[in-house]
Amino acid sequence: MQINRRLFGLGLAGLALSACGPGLPAATGVAPRAGLAPDLRPVPNPAYDA
Numbered sequence: 001m002q003i004n005r006r007l008f009g010l011g012l013a014g015l016a017l018s019a020c021g022p023g024l025p026a027a028t029g030v031a032p033r034a035g036l037a038p039d040l041r042p043v044p045n046p047a048y049d050a
Contacts, residue, residue, distance in 0.1 A: 004010075
């Protein structure tokens with residue numbers, strides 16, 4: 001079977017869409033957690049100069 005440019009492009013597009021397809025509904029359907037543990041919360045850094 002010969003693969004031309006059009007078939008290669010369609011196959012590549014299908015592969016790209018199938019790679020991100022099932023993860024999209026799961027990522028938007030996940031509820032955020034109640035909060036971070038106290039040792040993981042951000043703290044101000046007075047030495048940081050933005």
